[in-house]
Amino acid sequence: MSRNAEVADRLDEMADRLEALGVEYKPRAYRQAADNIRGHTVAIETLAERGRDAVEEIDRVGEAIAAKVVEYVETGEIAELEELRDDLPVDIGALMRVEGVGPKTVADLYEALGVRDLDDLEAAAEAGEIREVKGFGPKTEENILDNIEFARESHERALLGEAQPLAERVLDHLRDHGAVTAADTAGSLRRWRPTVGDVDVLVASDAGEAVVEHFTEFDAEVIEAGTSKASLRADGMRVDLRVVVEAEWGAALQYFTGSRDHNIVLRNRAIERDLKVNEYGVFDVSGVEDPDAGQRVGERVAGGTEASMYEALDLPLIPPELREDRGEVAAADAGDLPDLVALGDLRGDLHTHTDASDGDESVAGMLAGAAEFGHDYLAVTDHATGPGMVGGVGVSDDELLAVAEEVRAADSEVRAFTGVEANIAADGSVSVADDVLAELDCVVASPHAALDGDGTDRLVAAAEHPAVNVLGHPTGRLLNRRAGLDIDIDAVAAAAAANDTALEINANPHRLDLRGGYVKAAVDAGATIAVNTDAHRPAAFDYLRFGVHTARRGWAEAADVLNARDADGVADFLGL
Template identity: 65%
Template sequence: MTSNAELAARLEEFADLLDAKDVEYKPRAYRRAAENVAEYPGDVVDLAEDGVEAVQEIDRVGEAIADKLVEYVETGAIEELEDLRAELPVEMDALTSVEGVGPKTVGTLYEALGIQTLDDLEAAAEAGEIQNVSGFGAKTEQNILDGIDFAREAHERQLLGEARPRGERVREYLRAVEAVQQCELGGSLRRWKPTIGDVDALVASTEGPAVVEAFTDWDGADRVIEAGEGKASLRADGVRIDLRVVDPAEFGAALQYFTGSKDHNVDLRNRAIDRDLKLNEYGVFDISAVEGEVDDQRAGERVAGESEAEVYEALDLPWIPPELRENRGEIAAADAGALPELIETAEIRGDLHVHTEWSDGNNTIEEMAAAAAERGDEYVCITDHATGPGMVGGVGLTDDELREQREAIEAVEDERDDITVLTGVEANIDTDGGISVGDKVLETLDLVVASPHAGLDGDGTDRLIEAARHPAVDVIGHPTGRQLNRRPGLDVDVSAVAEVAAEHDTALEVNANPHRLDLEGSQVKRAIDAGATIAIDTDAHRPEALDYRRFGVHTARRGWAEDANVLNARSAAGLHDFLG
């Protein structure tokens, strides 16, 4: 069955190809429609089966786009898209995963040099051909060449924000299968790593063939890769999903083993050896009475295995949350009874980084405030982009426009009694650490997020330190400026920035947008260890993106964050105290 993600991907492809052909206006319309199709809570296929008018119920999906979605559902293709592909036969996703290469660049390089693939791009750059194309130069060519290896690696991995929902769908499907006693996700997905290779699903059952049959019959699958008695693999929306069925008595040990990480598991196995125990995917075994080398993985007396908790208990440890299992001192902390009480999504009180149609968001101030209130938030801060480096297409607000917007935000705040609506801005941090908004305007706002948007290569430590010292800056937004699978962002000494941020009551953001997750887990830990406060924000540009919060929370959990470390886990009064 065609998924919403697949339909959204076709609209994104439309936008990219139109962009590559330098068509104005339409690409933005297709991208906005793609976002809303991807986030639509029901099956768009069901709407398409009722006709074009039904599909137009989706926000920002007009008649022309709705007609194309219906055509795809009915025929499996869109004639106009096929024509665009024929005109521009390029591997758009792979090419645009190179930093600095967007759809328009792809179009230009195809017309000039016939570049269609990453291999073509690399060969042209190495031959010095790109710098001879109008609008390019030697520096641009070298930057492209430098980014190709990163792009190749990134192109093989899915974003957490894409893989996690897909994994959860297959998990819920399997849990409804009669033969399944338990089902959990494993691997890096369970540890909430920012990018994912494959989705791993682990099932407890005594009826392996029946589970495999149900799994391979899942209507979300594009094709079955392989299937056996207790294992199977399929592909869904381009992602490989691996199933493993285990005996219920061994489910906890298997879940622990297949969750990882490898280094965490090695330390656990060594701990077991120190106690005359053996730990593997089948359980924890007392091998004190076993003589000599034994090939049987189940040799000895099983002392644990049914649940993860009992596996850790057999090793004299409390259960360790999956996000911490990266061999960063979590086993020693568990042994000492010093594991953190990790922040929970429900403990977040509001969002401090939200955009509206005043800059590059999709919705009004009123709509974003209402969406935050519907989710139970106590407060939300409207932080539209200011003008400055990195703001493309005139989306940033001038100082005069920020003054005008502040009045509009205050009017919404006056009208609502269910949520506090704060005035704010996302200012730009210049390469020298300067802020792209006048001090007189900054002083009138409730909260200022300052973020790097340009010059995102090299060391950004001094730049962020200067911004953190600014008396009006409250939050450093997405501090490295990275975009997962697109660009690595700034090199930053997070500990040094965090020390200054702590001194000046400036929070460091964990941006929950799945394309960013910036700061990432290990950086969060360094920031907390240096005394800094963390803000977990969605950077939402539409209401549905407010639901990104959980990705930010789990990223912060990977950095050992507790509620006391997180600015927007405080009440409105506590937030006010921090902001001064």
């Protein structure tokens, strides 16, 4: 398993500890480096073995941080981090999971009360000691005590598939209020990242207090409520509301959608044009003596719409999914933004299961469900035998052929493709006999066991198999549960492109595999993408939207996506 997340966590901890000790500038540099290492497509230990220069090739990883990365990979420690831990001997990660507790709060409570961990924090709050610390009070102490249990339970970020439905319910509730003129999500949720820390919602209204009051009537625990901001906890997630005036709606939507790095690029672009961009709009500060004197200094030239914010910077509107500072601003400036695939472009699903394996519905039921969903075609790809497959056994080769006959005989409104989801063994072999594969229309091959270590050769071998049409959930990851295989996505994508094998985005929100960065690498290599739901019941066809937005995060256009083709186009790809 790649150590990217492990290394990134150490850098994030360094940032938190430096901030707690009052160090300026460095914390941000460490956090940016951590973010880019966490999402990098090459295992950090592989780069570290090549030396510091190889690590420095990662965006925003400079010489000093690269040296620390190599030190950690080689020794298991970063000497400076150990010193910081000695200076502030606390479980800073656990303490900061408590609502309202940041790095400086951790330092203050340690210095005043010797608080080192959640147990110490809880004891201090129960004893009424926190309210006596300068800068704190009874309300802060109460909030800390109320949130300690939640902090103990919430070690993981929420899945997109959990956060998005909650956000939609909240937005429906807000839009019921007559004073709300616009409402949308913001933050990482609007960028459709696979996991989110909380749910951010934004509202345009001139009646902030009334909207906040209406928001707090949502069926949830109220954390705090002010005149234009409020926070709830629902379904185990924090929901943060911000209300802005209509004239600043576009500015706020752009700013709070982020990402931070994307906004920094825009801010620098604005400076080059004697403009200032922030959550209130774009302002002309040419001739202004001190542009930093306030948030609304200068003449506002944009802010009512999100498109106007980009237009003021001589850019087209950049879709939220692309706003990760991965070259999207330069592409927009050059007129090279992709025409991203949309949900309406998809015509079918090429990875689904029935009750012949571990699905909940019959062949006829799945085909009927696909027709009701609006699909033109469906591939039925029940699990075959192999390690990690359903029940440890799966469907035998003879049974697969029997299911195929049932699919062919089905009276269906959609075109039905026969198929299988075969297992890719650790050596790259496929768990179904070649003569059986030859009888099937669509062969999805996926890794299901031995999901650690480098899986590059394994996937390349499967991509080169003449009967394999799609590599399913290629890394085998399960969000918040396992990282899955390390892969050299460039090598896998090259093999897929050369052999007309599609790479799947598994739209199940527990997977979203391939991830967005890998999708972009695949698209750049000329590989074909398949956005499939891995549906085990008709209701799971709704997962398709999560896969489409993941494809958009990877800069995919409709032409890149196999199941954006019509049934005849898919049949041509499958060699039928």
